[in-house]
Each structure stands twice: as C-alpha cells, then as structure tokens.
Amino acid sequence: MKRYIVYGAGAIGGAIGGRLLQAGADVTFIARGANLRALKEGGMRLRTPSSDDRLKVDVVGSPDEAHIGAQDIVVLAVKTQDTAAALQELVVAVPDTIILCAQNGVENERLALRQFSKVYGGFVFIASAHMKPGHVDIYTGSSPGILDIGRVPGGADSTADQIARDLQAAGFDAVARPDIMAWKRAKLLMNLNNGLQAVSGSTIAELVDLARLAGEEGKTCLDAALLSYVPSDQVIARLGSVLNFSTIDGQPFPGGSSWQSMARGTSSEVAYLNGEVVLIGRELGIPTPINLFLHETVQRMVRDGSKPGTLGLDELYAALTGLTSQQRPAAVSQG
Structure with a gap:
C-alpha cells in the first residue's frame, strides 16, 4: 500500500486520512496553525456515531517536510480557494506524483493539471465536521461516506482501482469511474x-x-x-x-x-x-x-x-x- 499525503486535515481530509490510518495505511498529514499543534500534541480525535478514537498521527507543516516521492499519493483536501497556493508548495514533489482532488467544485483538477500529469478527481460525499483543532466527527453509521475515483480528464485505470480498493478497506464506498467529472x-x-x-x-x-x-x-x-x-x-x-x-x-x-x-x-x-x-x-x-x-x-x-x-x-x-x-x-x- 502506498503512502498517502493528506494535504488539509480538516473535515474531509481528516476523515479520509483518519480512516485510512485505522485501516493500516501509511498516512502523513499536512496541517497548519492550531490544527497542526493539536495533532502534534494530542493526535486526532476521530468520532463516529458508534466510536470515539484517539489516533496517533504523522503530521508536518509543509510539503517540503513530507519528503514526497513518486510513489506517494497526495490527497488534496484544502478548500478550492487555497488550492493554487497548495500546488505551488507541492512543486517539491516530482511532476508525476499522483494528485487526488478530494474537494468540492470542478476547478481543482484544472489547477492541478497545470502542475502535475497524474491527476484524479474524487466524487466525495462525507458528512464530517471539523469545528475544533485536532477533532473530526463523521455523522454516518455503517459507512463513513462515498469517495469515487477517476482519472482526469477521463478514464479509469489501475491507479484509480488501487485507490478505490484502499478506500474500501478503510470503510468507504468507493468506485473507480471513467466519467468522474460528470x-x-x-x-x-x-x-x-x-x-x-x-x-x-x-x-x-x-x-x-x-x-x-x-x-x-x-x-x-x-x-x-x-x-x-x-x-x-x-x-x-x-x-x-x-x-x-x-x-x-x-x-x-x-x-x-x-x-x-x-x-x-x-x-x-x-x-x-x-x-x-x-x-x-x-x-x-x-x-x-x-x-x-x-x-x-x-x-x-x-x-x-x-x-x-x-x-x-x-x-x-x-x-x-x-x-x-x-x-x-x-x-x-x-x-
């Protein structure tokens, strides 16, 4: 299983990275400010309707500290208004690093394609909240949410299949889709x-x-x-x-x-x-x-x-x- 670099440890990034970590994946978070301090000092508190876990997390303050390699998968989970700045910081990664845009809207993938050749979109529906540093709550029961994957501009491939399998192992309902932007x-x-x-x-x-x-x-x-x-x-x-x-x-x-x-x-x-x-x-x-x-x-x-x-x-x-x-x-x- 490849390492996942989750850029943005808020509601969506925290839920995705936290569940992957619980499933045994190698996960590094990139966070900022009070959230970074909270995650370093006390780990992530990840709650669902039936569980309340404290996770020890690997967290850094910048992509440079994450030492991103060609085999890593960067999960972009920042808000779209912060994507351009995040991508500028990610130039420390090699150009063929995999970028997965687990974000709302349809602009992030276009921004990512300017910098990276292997870009994937995610259809994300995770009812999670991040209202306190270091805390993420997921408000659904049997599944933490939906996260379908597809290559951008189109087509499913072996990488999308592998990411979907990793997400399935973490409890998500995930499908590799050739028409992800639709x-x-x-x-x-x-x-x-x-x-x-x-x-x-x-x-x-x-x-x-x-x-x-x-x-x-x-x-x-x-x-x-x-x-x-x-x-x-x-x-x-x-x-x-x-x-x-x-x-x-x-x-x-x-x-x-x-x-x-x-x-x-x-x-x-x-x-x-x-x-x-x-x-x-x-x-x-x-x-x-x-x-x-x-x-x-x-x-x-x-x-x-x-x-x-x-x-x-x-x-x-x-x-x-x-x-x-x-x-x-x-x-x-x-x-």
Whole structure:
C-alpha cells in the first residue's frame, strides 16, 4: 500500500486520512496553525456515531517536510480557494506524483493539471465536521461516506482501482469511474445548497425549494456549456443506498462546508460553487440571479465576520423569490 499525503486535515481530509490510518495505511498529514499543534500534541480525535478514537498521527507543516516521492499519493483536501497556493508548495514533489482532488467544485483538477500529469478527481460525499483543532466527527453509521475515483480528464485505470480498493478497506464506498467529472458536476449542483445553508443557518429540508431554483440555474448553465453531469435521481439513489445519518452526543450533522467555514470565521469556497454557475453564466450570457445573490451575500458575510443564520429563512425566501417569478409554497411558510 502506498503512502498517502493528506494535504488539509480538516473535515474531509481528516476523515479520509483518519480512516485510512485505522485501516493500516501509511498516512502523513499536512496541517497548519492550531490544527497542526493539536495533532502534534494530542493526535486526532476521530468520532463516529458508534466510536470515539484517539489516533496517533504523522503530521508536518509543509510539503517540503513530507519528503514526497513518486510513489506517494497526495490527497488534496484544502478548500478550492487555497488550492493554487497548495500546488505551488507541492512543486517539491516530482511532476508525476499522483494528485487526488478530494474537494468540492470542478476547478481543482484544472489547477492541478497545470502542475502535475497524474491527476484524479474524487466524487466525495462525507458528512464530517471539523469545528475544533485536532477533532473530526463523521455523522454516518455503517459507512463513513462515498469517495469515487477517476482519472482526469477521463478514464479509469489501475491507479484509480488501487485507490478505490484502499478506500474500501478503510470503510468507504468507493468506485473507480471513467466519467468522474460528470459525477463531480452533479455534486456541484448539490453543493449550490451550501450557500443557502451558510446564509440562513436553515436545514436542507427547509431549503428544498430554494435549492431547486439554484440548481435549475446551474443545470441551464452546464447544458449551455455542453458539460455533462449525472442525473440527480441517480446521485440521490447512490447516496441513499450507502449513507445512514446519525448523531454524535445527540447532535446531528451541523451543516455543509460553507456553513462550517462561516461558523469558524474562515474564508468560504462559495466562489467555486455558486460562483462557478455565475462564471459560466457570464461567459455564455445567461442570467444567474439566484446564485449571484448567494455568492455575493456569503462573501459579504465572511468579510463582515457574520455567522450562519444572519439572514433568516423568511428574509432569504423574500430576497430570492423576488428575483424570480416563483412564490414561496404555503406549506414551507414559518407563519
């Protein structure tokens, strides 16, 4: 089994690297600041609905300290806004080092291909949270999540097969896919909901109608750009067959990546989620008022240091439905 270099030991990187470590893989984490100190001093606390483990981890503060070789697999798990800087640091690795982008959005792979020839995309659905240095919580039961792998720009190969097997050994539901970017674009459409959660602090169930509006804009843009994506019913069936959400200490999964970033007071990846739709729309002359509003609102809230829920659900509905001809369903109204 090759060594995995997990660059970013947050919610996703911590969950992937922690589970690989528990399965016997050779794992090195690259972390920063308080998280680096916590991991060095006390290891990683990795919790699930049925377990609470303290893992001794190999952790360094930079790629240079990791001594990355040609046989290593670098798992990029930083937010997209940090990918370019991370890749610049990774030039200490050899050019044919394997890079696996275990990230939201569809920009990371393009950035990685500028520097490395062996780039793989990951369709990631892991309900994990990183709200305290050195701590990672995974809120699903029998499986820690889904992580499908494919070569970019397309095609599955023996490396994708091997990574999928390693992830399966770590408990993940992992498949090597030749059309991984179509799956990642489908995940992008789902992630448009992240901005809604970050703005309102509401649940996915409360936001279903607004998520549909954001998703329709996204599909219109992807269709016009001739970019394929897996149908939503196929993705939902995949998720439903694997994931079993539960609680930790009686608390449910707190929210997606944008919600967590805003709650921690850090930068948001919304520019590469809702902002991706805005970008395609501007390139092709397609209006995207819903996603533009979410993009600009989240960015402003981050600059102001606002927390999730600053804009209530009623206010959010009024703002977004005012941009379209849609009306808020009576059954959703908070009265």
